[in-house]
Amino acid sequence: MGVILFAAVVRARDGLPLSASTDYEDNQGLQESKKYLKLLSKKLNHFPDRCTLKNGRYNVNFISSLGVSYMMICNENYPNVLAFCFLDELQKEFITTYEMKRINTAIRPYTLIEFDNFIQKTKQRYNNPRSLSTKLNLSEMQTEIKLRPPHQICASELGTVNGFTNSSVSKYKEIAHHQRLEPVTLSGIISCVLSLLCAALNLIRGFHAIEGCLQNEDDDFSYVLAFFLGTVACLYQCYLLLYGTLWRNLKSFLVFGLICLCNMYLYELRNIWQILFHVTIAVFATLQIRMRQPEGKCPDYNV
Numbered sequence: 544m545g546v547i548l549f550a551a552v553v554r555a556r557d558g559l560p561l562s563a564s565t566d567y568e569d570n571q572g573l574q575e576s577k578k579y580l581k582l583l584s585k586k587l588n589h590f591p592d593r594c595t596l597k598n599g600r601y602n603v604n605f606i607s608s609l610g611v612s613y614m615m616i617c618n619e620n621y622p623n624v625l626a627f628c629f630l631d632e633l634q635k636e637f638i639t640t641y642e643m644k645r646i647n648t649a650i651r652p653y654t655l656i657e658f659d660n661f662i663q664k665t666k667q668r669y670n671n672p673r674s675l676s677t678k679l680n681l682s683e684m685q686t687e688i689k690l691r692p693p694h695q696i697c698a699s700e701l702g703t704v705n706g707f708t709n710s711s712v713s714k715y716k717e718i719a720h721h722q723r724l725e726p727v728t729l730s731g732i733i734s735c736v737l738s739l740l741c742a743a744l745n746l747i748r749g750f751h752a753i754e755g756c757l758q759n760e761d762d763d764f765s766y767v768l769a770f771f772l773g774t775v776a777c778l779y780q781c782y783l784l785l786y787g788t789l790w791r792n793l794k795s796f797l798v799f800g801l802i803c804l805c806n807m808y809l810y811e812l813r814n815i816w817q818i819l820f821h822v823t824i825a826v827f828a829t830l831q832i833r834m835r836q837p838e839g840k841c842p843d844y845n846v
Contacts, residue, residue, distance in 0.1 A: 545618025546670040547629060548573055548601070550662050551580065552637060552655070554646060555612045558584035561649060562658035564666055576601040576616045582701050587612050593627070595693040596701075604693065606630045609638060611646060624685055627693070629669045636661055724787050724835050731835060734828040735781050741821050742777035745770045745805075748812070766812060773805040773821070780828040784835060795832040799825050 551563035558581075566573070576598045583596065587607055596603040597619065604626045605614040613630045641655060649655070727735075749770030756764050776798050782788075783795050802825040806818045813821075 545621035547615055547617045547621065547626070547666045549577060549580075549616040550629075550633065550666060551584075551614045552633065552658060552662075553584045553587070553612050553614060554649065555587045555607050555610050558587065559649060560584070560652045561611070561646065561655045562653060562662065563656075564659060564662040572599050572601055573616065575599075576603055579603055579698060579701060580605075580614055580616060583696070584612065584614065586701070590696065591694045593691070593693045594696050595623075596696040596698060598698050602626070604630060606634065608634055609643070611637065613637070623693070624688060625669055627688065629665060632665055633662065636665075724785075727785070727835065728831075731784055731831045734824070734831040735784055737824045738777045738780045738784075738828045741824050742774045742781075744821075745773040745777065749774065752812075766809065769805045769808045773802060773809075776801045776805065777825075777828075780825070780832065783832045784828065792833055795829050799829045 549564055549566045552561045553559060554561060579596060579598055580603050583590075583594075583603065583605065587605070590607075592607040594605055600619050601616055602619055602621065603614065603616050604623075605612050606627065607613075611634075613633045615626065615630060617626055637658060640658065640661075645655075749767055752767040752770055756767065779798050780795070780802075783791055783798070788794070803822060806813065806821050810818065
């Protein structure tokens with residue numbers, strides 16, 4: 544049976560290595576696999592939360608959860624079930640040992656290098672399954688992996704191991720950006736309702752502006768466009784709050800800017816309190832969109 548050769552813990556958003564095991568084996572195949580692992584660590588947000596990359600006689604496996612990814616390199620004949628069980632055990636120990644604030648504020652590589660001690664001990668146990676102190680329910684883990692198998696990544700999809708970016712990885716962005724969002728909070732529901740209220744008010748004022756234009760040709764039709772743009776912007780804020788989409792945070796800021804511009808343009812038709820009401824709700828909705836992040840799924844391998 545194969546063995547686990549290398550393991551690392553990295554921050555998913557930028558690939559910053561937080562900790563890693565010490566490996567003593569030095570051959571071309573392993574070094575090439577480590578280069579693929581490093582390249583993958585820079586693109587983790589493009590992939591699902593459980594993946595495998597096969598590189599000749601080696602496999603690179605990783606899982607991602609709560610903004611952290613746990614990666615490993617093993618021989619190709621190392622059991623898949625044990626590989627992901629090993630990563631799951633690293634994950635459970637890591638999230639109970641370190642606070643998210645320390646992880647998010649880390650600047651230098653290998654800031655949490657002391658976690659290497661646990662990685663080494665766990666690697667030794669899994670390289671000799673007979674020494675595992677806990678009984679592994681292999682049937683249940685095999686069922687879990689069979690129902691939701693790891694996504695298979697081809698080495699050719701990442702370009703060369705020397706760091707060239709591969710454009711074909713972009714097709715996985717939709718997988719990553721359509722993952723489930725965290726549950727909507729009470730404040731999120733309130734902001735959605737208030738945004739709908741603003742949209743309704745803009746829509747009503749827009750129809751009134753149309754009537755004014757029909758009755759008086761001197762009225763400026765651009766006010767109608769401003770009201771309807773404000774309506775669309777408020778409705779789109781609700782959409783961004785409820786659904787995950789590509790460049791979601793950037794879009795929320797652009798929509799907020801559009802709402803501010805519309806209200807500035809409608810300054811002659813609204814008093815200062817009405818403008819503050821619409822802008823304040825837009826700020827609140829933008830903040831809620833920003834706070835509702837993709838759900839960090841913790842894989843369950845029933846260890």
